[in-house]
Amino acid sequence: MAGSGTSDVKLLGAWASPYVVRARIALNLKEVQYEFLEEQFGTKSELLLKSNPIYKKIPVLIHDEKPVCESMIIVQYIDDVWINSGPALMPADAYDRALQRFWTVYVDDKFVPSLFGIMRSPTEEAKAEAKEQALASLQLLEEAFGKISKGKPFFGGDTIGYLDIALGSFLGWMKAFEEMNGFKLLDDTKTPLLCAWADNFCNNEVVGAVIPETAKLVELAKVMQARYKSAPPAN
Amino acid sequence: MAAERGEVKLIGGWASPFVARPRIALNLKGVAYEMFQETVGKKSELLLKSNPVYKKIPVLIHNGKPICESAIIVEYIDETWSSDGASILPSDPYDRAIARFWTVYVDDKIPDAIRKLRPLVKGSAVAEVEAEKLHAALQLLEEAFEKCSKGKSFFGGDNIGYLDIALGSQLAWIKAVEKIVEIKFLDKEKIPGLVAWSERFYAHEAVKEVMPEADRLVEFTRMLLSGSFAK
Numbered sequence: 001m002a003g004s005g006t007s008d009v010k011l012l013g014a015w016a017s018p019y020v021v022r023a024r025i026a027l028n029l030k031e032v033q034y035e036f037l038e039e040q041f042g043t044k045s046e047l048l049l050k051s052n053p054i055y056k057k058i059p060v061l062i063h064d065e066k067p068v069c070e071s072m073i074i075v076q077y078i079d080d081v082w083i084n085s086g087p088a089l090m091p092a093d094a095y096d097r098a099l100q101r102f103w104t105v106y107v108d109d110k111f112v113p114s115l116f117g118i119m120r121s122p123t124e125e126a127k128a129e130a131k132e133q134a135l136a137s138l139q140l141l142e143e144a145f146g147k148i149s150k151g152k153p154f155f156g157g158d159t160i161g162y163l164d165i166a167l168g169s170f171l172g173w174m175k176a177f178e179e180m181n182g183f184k185l186l187d188d189t190k191t192p193l194l195c196a197w198a199d200n201f202c203n204n205e206v207v208g209a210v211i212p213e214t215a216k217l218v219e220l221a222k223v224m225q226a227r228y229k230s231a232p233p234a235n
Numbered sequence: 236m237a238a239e240r241g242e243v244k245l246i247g248g249w250a251s252p253f254v255a256r257p258r259i260a261l262n263l264k265g266v267a268y269e270m271f272q273e274t275v276g277k278k279s280e281l282l283l284k285s286n287p288v289y290k291k292i293p294v295l296i297h298n299g300k301p302i303c304e305s306a307i308i309v310e311y312i313d314e315t316w317s318s319d320g321a322s323i324l325p326s327d328p329y330d331r332a333i334a335r336f337w338t339v340y341v342d343d344k345i346p347d348a349i350r351k352l353r354p355l356v357k358g359s360a361v362a363e364v365e366a367e368k369l370h371a372a373l374q375l376l377e378e379a380f381e382k383c384s385k386g387k388s389f390f391g392g393d394n395i396g397y398l399d400i401a402l403g404s405q406l407a408w409i410k411a412v413e414k415i416v417e418i419k420f421l422d423k424e425k426i427p428g429l430v431a432w433s434e435r436f437y438a439h440e441a442v443k444e445v446m447p448e449a450d451r452l453v454e455f456t457r458m459l460l461s462g463s464f465a466k
Binding site: 080093140 | 297
C-alpha cells in the first residue's frame, strides 16, 4: 500500500515523549499526512487503551484502523509501507541493517535508562552514577558512529536513518538535562563526532519541527522530579 | 543463489533458547555453520572479541563479521539468504509489525518468568504468583496465535516464521519449569492452539535436533543453583 494522501494515518502520542518523536520524524521524512492525537499527561484515552491493550503506551500508529505499537517497530513499518516516498530509513546491506538494529537495542537498553536515571535518581550519588553510565554509553555510540557513518553526516549516511532516529529523538531531553544539571553529555573533546551529528540532526527541518523545546522539557522535568521525590516510584 | 555461503560460525550454548533461534533459522535456510560451544561460567576469547558490548551468546560470525542479539541475527539470516527456503519474516508490512511486536512481548515476559520459576519448588507461594503471570502471557499468545496463523500451522502460516522461532525457542525451558514446579503451562484445556502448535514446532525438521531435552535443562538448573559452574 504505497502512500498517498488517501490512507488514514493517526498517531497517538504526547509532545514530550522521545518515543513519539521517533514516529513523527519517520512520518515526516516520508511526507506522510497524519492526524496527531495528543494524550493528556497522567491519563490514558480510550483509544489508547483499545489500540495498545497490552502495554497501554504511546506511541501507537493507527493506519487504516490497524494499530502498530512500539516506536522502532513503527519506524520500520513506516519505512516498509511508504517505500517510494522519501529516503530509505534502513540501509540496503543486511550487515549494515544488523548494526543499526544492534545499536538501537543498545540505545534503548543501556543509554536511555541511564539518561533518565539522571532525573529519577533520589540521591546525588545515584545521579552521579547514572551520569557516568550515560557518558560511557555515549562514548561507545561515538565509536559506533565513526564506523557506521563512514565519514558522512548521519548514521544513515547522507540522510537520516533508523539509528539516527532512535538516538536523535532523545536530544531534546539530553539538552534539558545538560541545562538542569550544568554538565555536558555531548562534549566536543570526548564525543566530537556525535556533537556534529547532533547539530546536523536538529538542524534538519523535518526534525526541528518535532523535537520538543529544551525550556519546556526543563519545566516538565521539574514537575516530574517533584513527583519522584514525594512518592515511591510506581512503574 | 544458494552457492555462495561464505564462512558461517555461531557462538552459543546448548541450553540457551536465544541460541536456538539462529540455529533454527540457519536450518530453515539450509545454511551449514560451525558451532562454537561456550562453557558455562567462562567466556571464550572469541566471544569477548565478537561481542564486546554485551559479551553474550548467540553471536553469528559471517565472513568474519559478528552479528549480535538473537532476533537481529534471525533477521540477518532471513535477509542474507533471502532466496533460500521460505521467508522467515512475513512479507506484508503489517504482519511484520505484528510478528515483531509479539516477539518483543515474548522477550519481555517469558525469559523473566522462567528465570523466576526455575529456582523455586512445587507449592511455594512465589511459584503460584509467578505461574499466574506465565499463564496470563501464554493466554495472550494463544489469542495472538489464532489471529496470526489464520487457521494454518504456524504463526508464520504454512511455514515456521519469525514469531514461531521467538516463542518456540522458549518451549524447552517452559517444559523444564513445568517439571521443576510441577505446574502445567502447556495445558490443552487452556491453550489448545498453542499446545498443538508446539507439537508441530518440535516435530519440524529444522527444529528437532536443536531443542534440548527438558530433563537435561532440569539437571542444568540443579547444577546452576548449586554453584557447580565457576563464575
